[in-house]
Amino acid sequence: WQLRRLEERRDFNELLTSRTTEAEIPLVEALQRYGPSQDSLELRVVTVAGTYAPDEEVILLARSYRGLSGHHVVTPLYIGADRAIMVDRGWVPIDFDEPGLGAFEPPRGQVTVVGVLRRTEVRGSFGPSIPPEGVVTQVPRVDLERLDAQIDGDLQPVFIQLLEQNPDQSGDLPQLVSLPEPSEGSHRGYAVQWFLFAAVTLVGYPILLWRTAATSAIPSKPSSGP
Numbered sequence: 001w002q003l004r005r006l007e008e009r010r011d012f013n014e015l016l017t018s019r020t021t022e023a024e025i026p027l028v029e030a031l032q033r034y035g036p037s038q039d040s041l042e043l044r045v046v047t048v049a050g051t052y053a054p055d056e057e058v059i060l061l062a063r064s065y066r067g068l069s070g071h072h073v074v075t076p077l078y079i080g081a082d083r084a085i086m087v088d089r090g091w092v093p094i095d096f097d098e099p100g101l102g103a104f105e106p107p108r109g110q111v112t113v114v115g116v117l118r119r120t121e122v123r124g125s126f127g128p129s130i131p132p133e134g135v136v137t138q139v140p141r142v143d144l145e146r147l148d149a150q151i152d153g154d155l156q157p158v159f160i161q162l163l164e165q166n167p168d169q170s171g172d173l174p175q176l177v178s179l180p181e182p183s184e185g186s187h188r189g190y191a192v193q194w195f196l197f198a199a200v201t202l203v204g205y206p207i208l209l210w211r212t213a214a215t216s217a218i219p220s221k222p223s224s225g226p
Contacts, residue, residue: 013182019043020179024114027085031156038119041158047114048160050079052087052106056151057099059138065091065175073104073174074142074159076151077113084153086142087113087160090174099137104173111167115160116179120144 020043025033027048034040057075064070070093076084092104121141123129128140135150148155162176 016043017182020045020116036157038158041117042119044117046117047112048079049110049112050077051109052077052111054100054106058136059097059099060142061138061140063091065177069094071097075106078153082153084151085156085160086144086147087162089162090176092173103171107167111165113160113162113165115162117158118161119158
Protein backbone atom coordinates (compact mmCIF):
# COMPACT_ATOMS: atom_id res chain seq x y z
CA TRP A 1 0.00 0.00 0.00
CA GLN A 2 2.77 2.43 0.89
CA LEU A 3 4.67 1.55 -2.30
CA ARG A 4 1.54 2.29 -4.32
CA ARG A 5 1.17 5.63 -2.56
CA LEU A 6 4.83 6.35 -3.27
CA GLU A 7 4.27 5.74 -6.99
CA GLU A 8 1.17 7.94 -6.92
CA ARG A 9 3.17 10.70 -5.21
CA ARG A 10 5.93 10.43 -7.81
CA ASP A 11 3.39 10.65 -10.63
CA PHE A 12 1.86 13.74 -9.00
CA ASN A 13 5.28 15.35 -8.56
CA GLU A 14 6.09 14.80 -12.22
CA LEU A 15 2.73 16.25 -13.28
CA LEU A 16 3.09 19.20 -10.91
CA THR A 17 6.57 20.06 -12.18
CA SER A 18 5.78 19.71 -15.86
CA ARG A 19 2.49 21.63 -15.90
CA THR A 20 3.20 24.44 -13.45
CA THR A 21 6.35 25.42 -15.34
CA GLU A 22 4.38 25.97 -18.54
CA ALA A 23 3.27 29.49 -19.45
CA GLU A 24 -0.14 30.51 -18.22
CA ILE A 25 -2.95 30.42 -20.76
CA PRO A 26 -6.47 31.89 -20.79
CA LEU A 27 -9.05 29.70 -19.08
CA VAL A 28 -11.22 29.52 -22.21
CA GLU A 29 -8.25 28.25 -24.22
CA ALA A 30 -7.42 25.63 -21.58
CA LEU A 31 -11.01 24.37 -21.54
CA GLN A 32 -11.08 24.16 -25.33
CA ARG A 33 -7.68 22.51 -25.64
CA TYR A 34 -7.74 20.09 -22.70
CA GLY A 35 -11.38 19.82 -21.62
CA PRO A 36 -13.65 18.30 -20.64
CA SER A 37 -11.20 15.77 -19.13
CA GLN A 38 -10.35 16.85 -15.59
CA ASP A 39 -7.15 14.82 -15.71
CA SER A 40 -5.96 16.85 -18.71
CA LEU A 41 -6.93 20.14 -17.03
CA GLU A 42 -5.42 19.32 -13.62
CA LEU A 43 -2.60 21.70 -12.55
CA ARG A 44 -2.72 23.85 -15.70
CA VAL A 45 -1.86 27.48 -14.94
CA VAL A 46 -4.58 29.77 -16.29
CA THR A 47 -5.69 33.37 -16.19
CA VAL A 48 -9.25 34.67 -16.36
CA ALA A 49 -11.14 37.89 -15.66
CA GLY A 50 -14.47 38.08 -13.89
CA THR A 51 -16.42 39.31 -10.89
CA TYR A 52 -16.51 37.61 -7.50
CA ALA A 53 -19.84 36.70 -5.89
CA PRO A 54 -19.09 36.73 -2.13
CA ASP A 55 -22.74 36.07 -1.26
CA GLU A 56 -22.33 32.58 -2.80
CA GLU A 57 -18.95 31.64 -1.35
CA VAL A 58 -18.40 28.68 0.95
CA ILE A 59 -15.90 27.75 3.64
CA LEU A 60 -13.74 24.70 2.92
CA LEU A 61 -13.28 23.20 6.36
CA ALA A 62 -10.22 21.88 8.17
CA ARG A 63 -7.25 23.08 6.12
CA SER A 64 -3.99 23.71 7.95
CA TYR A 65 -1.44 26.35 6.91
CA ARG A 66 2.12 26.46 8.23
CA GLY A 67 1.08 24.32 11.16
CA LEU A 68 -1.97 26.43 12.03
CA SER A 69 -5.56 25.19 11.95
CA GLY A 70 -8.02 26.97 9.71
CA HIS A 71 -10.15 26.83 6.58
CA HIS A 72 -10.11 27.92 2.94
CA VAL A 73 -12.43 30.47 1.35
CA VAL A 74 -13.92 29.33 -1.97
CA THR A 75 -15.77 31.98 -3.97
CA PRO A 76 -17.53 31.87 -7.35
CA LEU A 77 -15.98 34.07 -10.02
CA TYR A 78 -18.51 34.98 -12.70
CA ILE A 79 -16.82 34.96 -16.10
CA GLY A 80 -19.98 35.64 -18.05
CA ALA A 81 -23.64 36.30 -17.58
CA ASP A 82 -24.37 32.68 -16.67
CA ARG A 83 -20.96 31.04 -16.23
CA ALA A 84 -18.85 30.82 -13.10
CA ILE A 85 -15.78 29.07 -11.78
CA MET A 86 -15.03 28.42 -8.12
CA VAL A 87 -11.83 30.03 -6.84
CA ASP A 88 -10.02 28.83 -3.72
CA ARG A 89 -8.85 32.24 -2.52
CA GLY A 90 -6.72 30.94 0.33
CA TRP A 91 -6.53 30.25 4.04
CA VAL A 92 -8.15 31.93 7.04
CA PRO A 93 -7.72 31.14 10.76
CA ILE A 94 -10.05 28.61 12.34
CA ASP A 95 -12.13 31.33 14.06
CA PHE A 96 -13.46 32.45 10.67
CA ASP A 97 -15.83 29.60 9.94
CA GLU A 98 -18.63 31.48 8.16
CA PRO A 99 -18.50 33.05 4.69
CA GLY A 100 -19.20 36.67 3.87
CA LEU A 101 -17.18 38.25 6.67
CA GLY A 102 -15.66 41.63 5.88
CA ALA A 103 -12.26 40.43 7.07
CA PHE A 104 -11.71 38.55 3.84
CA GLU A 105 -14.13 40.15 1.39
CA PRO A 106 -12.83 39.77 -2.20
CA PRO A 107 -12.06 42.75 -4.44
CA ARG A 108 -15.13 44.34 -5.95
CA GLY A 109 -15.70 44.79 -9.66
CA GLN A 110 -13.62 43.26 -12.43
CA VAL A 111 -10.77 41.06 -11.18
CA THR A 112 -8.09 39.23 -13.13
CA VAL A 113 -6.90 36.05 -11.46
CA VAL A 114 -4.03 33.68 -12.13
CA GLY A 115 -4.21 30.23 -10.64
CA VAL A 116 -3.89 26.50 -11.03
CA LEU A 117 -6.77 24.35 -12.18
CA ARG A 118 -7.79 21.56 -9.81
CA ARG A 119 -10.23 18.71 -10.34
CA THR A 120 -13.43 18.37 -8.37
CA GLU A 121 -13.06 16.55 -5.06
CA VAL A 122 -15.10 13.43 -4.39
CA ARG A 123 -16.01 11.67 -1.18
CA GLY A 124 -13.82 8.74 -0.19
CA SER A 125 -14.96 5.58 1.51
CA PHE A 126 -14.98 7.19 4.95
CA GLY A 127 -15.12 10.91 4.17
CA PRO A 128 -17.77 13.25 5.59
CA SER A 129 -20.89 13.74 3.49
CA ILE A 130 -22.46 16.98 2.26
CA PRO A 131 -26.23 17.48 2.63
CA PRO A 132 -27.69 16.71 -0.80
CA GLU A 133 -30.24 19.54 -0.66
CA GLY A 134 -30.40 23.12 0.50
CA VAL A 135 -27.73 25.81 0.57
CA VAL A 136 -24.53 24.79 2.34
CA THR A 137 -22.02 27.35 3.57
CA GLN A 138 -19.46 24.91 4.96
CA VAL A 139 -18.10 21.96 2.97
CA PRO A 140 -15.44 19.30 3.63
CA ARG A 141 -14.32 19.30 -0.03
CA VAL A 142 -14.81 21.20 -3.29
CA ASP A 143 -17.54 19.02 -4.77
CA LEU A 144 -18.39 21.00 -7.90
CA GLU A 145 -21.43 18.93 -8.79
CA ARG A 146 -22.94 19.63 -5.36
CA LEU A 147 -22.02 23.32 -5.41
CA ASP A 148 -23.44 23.73 -8.92
CA ALA A 149 -26.87 23.02 -7.42
CA GLN A 150 -26.73 26.23 -5.35
CA ILE A 151 -24.72 28.57 -7.59
CA ASP A 152 -26.72 30.74 -9.98
CA GLY A 153 -24.26 30.36 -12.85
CA ASP A 154 -23.21 27.14 -14.56
CA LEU A 155 -20.01 25.99 -12.86
CA GLN A 156 -16.97 24.98 -14.87
CA PRO A 157 -15.80 21.35 -14.43
CA VAL A 158 -12.70 22.41 -12.47
CA PHE A 159 -11.88 25.05 -9.88
CA ILE A 160 -8.95 27.45 -9.49
CA GLN A 161 -6.41 27.50 -6.69
CA LEU A 162 -5.51 31.19 -6.62
CA LEU A 163 -1.90 32.24 -7.07
CA GLU A 164 -2.33 35.97 -7.70
CA GLN A 165 -5.00 38.50 -8.60
CA ASN A 166 -5.34 42.09 -9.75
CA PRO A 167 -6.45 44.09 -7.85
CA ASP A 168 -4.91 42.50 -4.79
CA GLN A 169 -6.77 41.53 -1.65
CA SER A 170 -7.28 44.63 0.49
CA GLY A 171 -6.45 42.91 3.79
CA ASP A 172 -4.15 40.17 5.02
CA LEU A 173 -6.81 37.47 4.66
CA PRO A 174 -7.19 35.08 3.02
CA GLN A 175 -3.55 34.00 2.90
CA LEU A 176 -2.58 32.66 -0.51
CA VAL A 177 -1.65 28.98 -0.30
CA SER A 178 1.47 27.94 -2.19
CA LEU A 179 1.53 24.87 -4.39
CA PRO A 180 2.91 21.76 -2.68
CA GLU A 181 6.63 21.15 -2.99
CA PRO A 182 7.54 18.02 -4.97
CA SER A 183 8.31 15.50 -2.25
CA GLU A 184 8.01 11.76 -1.74
CA GLY A 185 6.89 12.27 1.84
CA SER A 186 7.29 9.39 4.31
CA HIS A 187 5.92 6.62 2.11
CA ARG A 188 9.34 5.04 1.45
CA GLY A 189 10.16 4.95 5.17
CA TYR A 190 6.78 3.48 6.04
CA ALA A 191 7.21 0.81 3.35
CA VAL A 192 10.60 -0.18 4.78
CA GLN A 193 9.06 -0.42 8.25
CA TRP A 194 6.30 -2.71 7.00
CA PHE A 195 8.83 -4.94 5.24
CA LEU A 196 10.81 -5.19 8.48
CA PHE A 197 7.68 -6.04 10.44
CA ALA A 198 6.81 -8.71 7.87
CA ALA A 199 10.34 -10.16 8.04
CA VAL A 200 10.22 -10.31 11.82
CA THR A 201 6.86 -12.06 11.66
CA LEU A 202 7.88 -14.56 8.96
CA VAL A 203 11.16 -15.47 10.68
CA GLY A 204 10.43 -14.92 14.33
CA TYR A 205 7.03 -16.61 14.55
CA PRO A 206 8.20 -20.02 13.20
CA ILE A 207 11.17 -19.90 15.60
CA LEU A 208 8.82 -19.18 18.48
CA LEU A 209 6.59 -22.10 17.46
CA TRP A 210 9.62 -24.44 17.17
CA ARG A 211 10.92 -23.46 20.60
CA THR A 212 7.47 -23.91 22.14
CA ALA A 213 7.09 -27.34 20.56
CA ALA A 214 10.60 -28.39 21.64
CA THR A 215 9.94 -27.33 25.20
CA SER A 216 6.68 -29.26 25.29
CA ALA A 217 8.38 -32.42 23.95
CA ILE A 218 10.92 -32.65 26.81
CA PRO A 219 9.57 -35.25 29.31
CA SER A 220 9.22 -34.03 32.81
CA LYS A 221 11.37 -35.71 35.46
CA PRO A 222 9.25 -38.03 37.64
CA SER A 223 9.09 -37.05 41.23
CA SER A 224 10.86 -39.41 43.71
CA GLY A 225 8.75 -41.29 46.25
CA PRO A 226 9.08 -41.07 50.02
